[in-house]
Amino acid sequence: MSEVAARVAQVYREDSRRILATLIRLLGDFDLAEEALHEAFFVAVERWQQDGVPDNPRAWLVSTGRFKAIDVLRRRARFKASQPLLLAQLEELEQSEWDVEDVEDDRLRLIFTCCHPALAADAQVPLTLREVCDLTTEEIARAFLSAPAAIAQRIVRAKAKIRDAKIPYQVPSLNELPERLDSVLRVIYLVFNEGYSASGGAQVTREDLTREAIRLGRLLLELLPDPEVMGLLALMLLHESRRSARSSADGELILLDDQDRKLWNAELIAEGCNLVERALTTGRFGPYCLQAAIAAVHAEAPTAGETDWEQIVGLYDVLLRAVPSPVIELNRAVAVAKRDGALAGLTLIEGILERGDLQDYHLAHSARAEFCRQLGRVEEAREAYRRALELTRQEPERRFIEGRLQELTPSNRP
Incomplete structure (x- = not known):
């Protein structure tokens, strides 16, 4: 070339x-x-x-x-x-x-256009991820646990609606911002998540997406210094602070407990924790602030063993009341296992799966497999890891799960 x-x-x-x-x-x-x-x-x-x-x-x-x-x-x-x-x-x-000076904020304008209330709610996020972030329909479908054809239809309909209704490409006025904020925050966080833990491909992370999501979060905070905007930006910064420690030099996945915390970015942690404190002192915080507070507890622990799991479980309790969600339940179950032992976490996860929730979510099966492994329930662990492997599209995650399965084969067990 x-x-x-x-x-x-x-x-x-x-x-x-x-x-x-x-x-x-x-x-x-x-x-x-x-x-x-x-x-x-x-x-x-x-x-x-x-x-x-x-x-x-x-x-x-x-x-x-x-x-x-x-x-x-x-x-x-x-x-x-x-x-x-x-x-x-x-x-x-x-x-x-x-004017060339108008170019810099056009992605933020486009996000607000894609999240316009005239568009169907289930089309706003897929349209933004496709047009603003260049994710494929397959990547978006995996993020939504949906079929690519269904996602493509939503995107086509949303584009036609914007064209036919002449929806303007502009950031809304300050009076309109609050009612449009939830969708925009959700979009930015989904962009960040796709970059922080790619839904597929050869890499654990995609720095271009995390960097862009953080840039958009900063722009939004300048426009609207709302506690939840602070919380989202803090959450992204605190997660991003760990990015370089999340994979090895040869691209292998490293779990949180095994990460070298000296590689965590102290500057991003300080900025994120400061934003969490500012948001919480307003007394008007919501789900993003609570998630950021959880991330801050992790960030402030000198070692994995010194993590305040009691505080994290308490924050998850508050978060679940604010936003009932099986994924948040799963995360809380992992925290409970850290506090009370693998059996306590496994019991909670099996309850989630028995309800029919998260059956196609690989992390639920990975967590179940890990707790079964810790409890010596080898066959159940292998079954859960195999199910997680079927659902995983990211190559480092696949290699990690395959390694766990290899460890659990009879010839490799002590």
């Missing part, structure tokens, strides 16, 4: 979704913007080879994409001159101007 081609590929990896967000705002059409984006990068490979890489590649690509879109609309207008809406769209685009 030539030096210029490598630079184009780098810009695509780092900036393509920001460029797309700006093109969507300028063009008012998701599909046209995606076509313009790819056309712009195609042109860049040839033009940058001849003219050199521009000082501001992102602005160059937005401008090139915009002109490519104008060309597309002109061609359509020649064949569909009877459609006044198409001619009006072309005229508006040709006469419009755009």
